[in-house]
Amino acid sequence: xxxxxxxxxxxxxxxxxxxxxxxxxxxxxxxxxxxxxxxxxxxxxxxxxxxxxxxxxxxxxxxxxxxxxxxxxxxxxxxxxxxxxxxxxxxxxxxxxxxxxxxxxxxxxxxxxxxxxxxxxxxxxxxxxxxxxxxxxxxxxxxxxxxxxxxxxxxxxxxxxxxxxxxxxxxxxxxxxxxxxxxxxxxxxxxxxxxxxxxxxx
Amino acid sequence: xxxxxxxxxxxxxxxxxxxxxxxxxxxxxxxxxxxxxxxxxxxxxxxxxxxxxxxxxxxxxxxxxxxxxxxxxxxxxxxxxxxxxxxxxxxxxxxxxxxxxxxxxxxxxxxxxxxxxxxxxxxxxxxxxxxxxxxxxxxxxxxxxxxxxxxxxxxxxxxxxxxxxxxxxxxxxxxxxxxxxxxxxxxxxxxxxxxxxxxxxx
DNA sequence: ATTTAATTTAACTATACGGTTAAATAATAA
DNA sequence: TTATTATTTAACCGTATAGTTAAATTAAAT
Numbered sequence: 001x002x003x004x005x006x007x008x009x010x011x012x013x014x015x016x017x018x019x020x021x022x023x024x025x026x027x028x029x030x031x032x033x034x035x036x037x038x039x040x041x042x043x044x045x046x047x048x049x050x051x052x053x054x055x056x057x058x059x060x061x062x063x064x065x066x067x068x069x070x071x072x073x074x075x076x077x078x079x080x081x082x083x084x085x086x087x088x089x090x091x092x093x094x095x096x097x098x099x100x101x102x103x104x105x106x107x108x109x110x111x112x113x114x115x116x117x118x119x120x121x122x123x124x125x126x127x128x129x130x131x132x133x134x135x136x137x138x139x140x141x142x143x144x145x146x147x148x149x150x151x152x153x154x155x156x157x158x159x160x161x162x163x164x165x166x167x168x169x170x171x172x173x174x175x176x177x178x179x180x181x182x183x184x185x186x187x188x189x190x191x192x193x194x195x196x197x198x199x200x201x202x
Numbered sequence: 203x204x205x206x207x208x209x210x211x212x213x214x215x216x217x218x219x220x221x222x223x224x225x226x227x228x229x230x231x232x233x234x235x236x237x238x239x240x241x242x243x244x245x246x247x248x249x250x251x252x253x254x255x256x257x258x259x260x261x262x263x264x265x266x267x268x269x270x271x272x273x274x275x276x277x278x279x280x281x282x283x284x285x286x287x288x289x290x291x292x293x294x295x296x297x298x299x300x301x302x303x304x305x306x307x308x309x310x311x312x313x314x315x316x317x318x319x320x321x322x323x324x325x326x327x328x329x330x331x332x333x334x335x336x337x338x339x340x341x342x343x344x345x346x347x348x349x350x351x352x353x354x355x356x357x358x359x360x361x362x363x364x365x366x367x368x369x370x371x372x373x374x375x376x377x378x379x380x381x382x383x384x385x386x387x388x389x390x391x392x393x394x395x396x397x398x399x400x401x402x403x404x
Numbered sequence: 405a406t407t408t409a410a411t412t413t414a415a416c417t418a419t420a421c422g423g424t425t426a427a428a429t430a431a432t433a434a
Numbered sequence: 435t436t437a438t439t440a441t442t443t444a445a446c447c448g449t450a451t452a453g454t455t456a457a458a459t460t461a462a463a464t
Contacts, residue, residue: 004440020309022224026422039441041423096308103305105366106298107222122371146372146382147389151357153364158356161363164307169324170348180348187349194400195393206410228452241411243453 007033008043012054017100021051021108048111055104056115062097065090071123076134076196080152080189087156088181099161122149134196143196151195155188209235210245214256219302223253223310250313257306258317264299267292273325278336278398282354282391289358290383301363324351336398345398353397357390 011032015024026047030040044050069082091098104112128145135142159166159181166172172180213234217226228249232242246252271284293300306314330347337344361368361383368374374382 018309020222020224020305022222023309025420027420036442036444037423038425038443042440045423047422099305099308102363102367103222103301103308106301106305107220107225109366116367116370124372144385144389146374147385149372150361150368150386151389151393154356154360155353157364158360159352161304162355162359164311165304165318166352168318170326170351172348183346183349184352187346187353191353191393191397195396198396198400227450229450238412238414239453240413240455244410247453249452 004033004035004039005043008035008040008050009054009057012044012050013058016051016054017094017096020100021047021104021111024051026050051111052115055101055112058097058101059115062090062094067122071121071126076130077189077193080192081185083152084156084188085185088185091157091160092181095160095163098157102161124149131196138197140196140198148192152188152192155184155191159184206235206237206241207245210237210242210252211256211259214246214252215260218253218256219298222302223249223306223313226253228252253313254317257303257314260299260303261317264292264296269324273323273328278332279391279395282394283387285354286358286390287387290387293359293362294383297362297365300359304363326351333398340399342398342400350394354390354394357386357393361386 008029011029012024014032015029019025024047026040027037029050030037033040040050044053065086070079072079074082105116124145127149131143131145131148163177167174167177210231213231214226216234217231221227226249228242229239231252232239235242242252246255267288272281274281276284307318326347329350333345333347333350365379369376369379
């Protein structure tokens with residue numbers, strides 16, 4: 001049949017992301033791909049090999065999408081808005097992906113450590129320079145690029161990772177989740193920019 | 203021997219947190235607790251029961267510690283500083299805990315959903331009122347308590363969850379990690395307070 | 405001292421699961 | 435047509451793992 005390998009990869013991705021490597025079952029992957037276990041091993045010799053293919057493909061798919069324009073020469077504020085907006089949109093379509101990646105790194109770093117370079121090309125020095133220029137113009141205290149990046153990533157990604165707890169603690173119903181995410185597209189850049197803009201040398 | 207149950211729980215916590223429910227092995231737990239598998243089942247009838255005990259205990263241990271003073275009547279800025287400081291200290295001693303909890307909720311919500319109430323008592327209305335009072339004094343635009351909480355939690359917890367990626371992307375060596383966390387105790391309240399303080403009705 | 409509870413030993417069951425195999429069949433390419 | 439490749443079927447192997455059992459031993463309680 002057409003595109004068996006693609007169906008296998010899609011099925012594997014679905015199951016691995018939903019249940020993690022240890023919780024995933026080769027049989028279930030085969031079922032979802034609508035083939036049998038024998039053919040599954042015919043295409044990908046082992047669970048490890050299959051996982052490797054899925055993980056690599058996933059990182060290649062999501063990594064560059066996000067960091068592509070971070071190194072581009074556009075104004076800082078635009079950069080932040082664009083980043084947050086695009087990142088939220090991407091994760092909205094793959095809401096379970098961040099936790100999956102983070103957890104696999106955690107429970108089995110050896111298995112995934114080789115691919116971690118993929119998509120992790122971030123020119124921190126250039127970004128720091130841009131930050132310095134910005135704070136100079138505003139005559140505010142300097143911003144450390146490390147905390148700048150961590151702050152943005154945190155506020156953007158964490159709501160997805162902690163969705164169930166956020167929903168429960170903050171009483172956000174499923175119907176309001178989408179709206180909540182739209183609000184964050186506004187709130188996160190606001191939080192970051194206000195942090196940078198305020199005239200308070202600490 | 204003395205305190206066998208405690209040793210079992212400690213061992214189980216260690217293994218469950220390190221490898222997740224699916225990756226954890228009863229034999230390994232028994233080994234670490236320095237007992238045998240038979241005695242393990244003598245104390246906790248099944249893996250599920252043992253996990254339940256560990257998960258419940260963990261939530262009870264960490265939940266109240268953190269949220270206890272959030273509802274207390276202390277100034278907002280103090281509250282933020284205190285929260286961030288205490289939270290970072292607590293997680294520093296249990297750095298793998300947040301990802302463990304979040305991931306277990308993700309891969310098997312049915313198994314853990316019953317205990318999610320534990321420690322999740324947050325009076326959002328009272329906090330929103332305090333925020334309103336604060337912005338009124340500063341005559342700045344109102345802050346939505348949902349994003350307030352999510353922002354603080356995100357910036358505090360996420361660095362631990364994403365530690366390997368943060369370290370790689372931002373070139374933070376293990377020796378500098380502790381310093382980095384100390385910086386965050388300063389940066390996070392600063393980010394939040396500047397966000398609130400700036401006179402910019404959006 | 406006697407009973408009760410805690411702990412070990414060691415073998416065992418049942419099952420789930422990753423992976424294999426071989427033969428048959430269908431589809432595709434040469 | 436013929437050879438090659440893809441796919442199915444179905445049984446099978448080996449092993450890891452949760453959980454059991456029963457008997458023996460040690461420690462604690464009465």
